[in-house]
Amino acid sequence: KAGVTQTPRYLIKTRGQQVTLSCSPISGHRSVSWYQQTPGQGLQFLFEYFSETQRNKGNFPGRFSGRQFSNSRSEMNVSTLELGDSALYLCASSLTTGGRLETQYFGPGTRLLVL
Amino acid sequence: AQTVTQSQPEMSVQEAETVTLSCTYDTSESDYYLFWYKQPPSRQMILVIRQEAYKQQNATENRFSVNFQKAAKSFSLKISDSQLGDAAMYFCAYRSASVSRGSNYKLTFGKGTLLTVNP
Numbered sequence: 001k002a003g004v005t006q007t008p009r010y011l012i013k014t015r016g017q018q019v020t021l022s023c024s025p026i027s028g029h030r031s032v033s034w035y036q037q038t039p040g041q042g043l044q045f046l047f048e049y050f051s052e053t054q055r056n057k058g059n060f061p062g063r064f065s066g067r068q069f070s071n072s073r074s075e076m077n078v079s080t081l082e083l084g085d086s087a088l089y090l091c092a093s094s095l096t097t098g099g100r101l102e103t104q105y106f107g108p109g110t111r112l113l114v115l
Numbered sequence: 116a117q118t119v120t121q122s123q124p125e126m127s128v129q130e131a132e133t134v135t136l137s138c139t140y141d142t143s144e145s146d147y148y149l150f151w152y153k154q155p156p157s158r159q160m161i162l163v164i165r166q167e168a169y170k171q172q173n174a175t176e177n178r179f180s181v182n183f184q185k186a187a188k189s190f191s192l193k194i195s196d197s198q199l200g201d202a203a204m205y206f207c208a209y210r211s212a213s214v215s216r217g218s219n220y221k222l223t224f225g226k227g228t229l230l231t232v233n234p
Contacts, residue, residue, distance in 0.1 A: 033221065043206065045221035056220045090160065092222070100212050103150070104222055106160040 001027055004093050004107035012113045018079040021110045025072050025093030032074040033104060034066060037088040046089075049074055050096065078112075086114045117142045117209050121225035128197045129233050135182075136192045136228045138207030145169075146212040149183065149190045150222070155203040163205070166190065167212070194230075202232045 005024045013019050025032050034046040045058040049068035066076040072093075078085055088111050092104035118141045128134035140149070151163040166174045166183050173181050178198075182191045194201055207225040 031220070035222075042226050043222075043224040045223075048220045050220075058221065101148075101210060101220060103148070103162060103165055104210070105162065106152075108159045 004091055004105055006089075006091050006107040006110050008110060009108065010111050010113075012115065013081050014115050015081055015083060017081050018077065019081060019112060020075055020077045021089055021091075021112075023074045023076075023091030023093075023107060025074070025091075026105055029093035029095055029105075030072050031094045031096050031101075031104075032068055032072065033092045033094075034074070034076050035090045035092065036060075037090055037109070038086075043090070046076065081114045083114050086112060088112075117144075117147075117211075117223045119207050119209050119223050119225040121207050121228050123228045124226070125229045125231070127231040127233060128194070130197055130199060132197055133193060133195045134197055134230065136194075136205055136207075136230070138190045138192070138225055140188050140190060140207070140209050142188070142209065144211055148210045148212055149181075150208040150210070151179070151181070151192045152206045152208060152224075153201075153203045154206065154227075155200075158203075160206070164192065197232050199232050199234060202230055204229050 007022045031050045033048040036044050048056040052068045063079045068074045088109045090109045091107045094104045095102040120139045147168045149166045153163045154160040164176045164179050178195045180193050204227045206227045208222045210222050
């Protein structure tokens with residue numbers, strides 16, 4: 001079974017621009033979560049989607065948004081980029097079975113550099 | 116809110132030796148998962164091992180095993196017969212197990228322990 005895929009793998013943007021990152025979960029996984037990883041803040045939760053609905057959102061400004069499609073693929077968008085948005089953005093997918101949350105499996109990440 | 120603490124920013128081990136990475140956590144929940152993830156330099160984060168809180172038996176995956184002390188809220192990872200390929204950042208993580216707890220779908224991570232394996 002194919003793993004979680006993320007595109008693009010690398011991005012360079014300038015301040016003020018916007019960016020869209022894509023994530024395709026493992027087949028059959030309907031939950032997709034996004035995390036931001038930086039050397040200073042570590043791994044921080046952005047949001048989680050299940051069946052096209054955002055169930056949770058982390059403590060990030062409104063410039064960070066996401067969505068999930070009917071095929072469970074997810075996108076996240078960052079508008080008006082700031083230098084501090086430079087990070088590795090990780091997507092993770094998981095099953096939800098019988099009312100229990102299952103293990104999250106991660107994609108390779110998208111490394112965003114904001115100049 | 117749940118917290119995860121890894122008190123060892125860096126550890127080193129000789130090849131073929133055993134090393135233990137420490138993790139403590141804080142939660143008021145009774146039903147949860149604990150994980151160790153491994154992230155090699157510039158490579159993908161992968162699951163090493165998972166422990167379900169309601170299981171008393173410590174999880175084991177080949178050379179990797181955990182010491183889960185629920186009352187003490189401690190969850191350490193032991194790597195036996197260390198190999199050069201084990202060199203990576205190791206993250207301890209917590210996640211609620213029940214879907215009903217709507218505010219806790221996320222993984223809460225520790226800051227990580229950078230493991231170096233010396234030949």
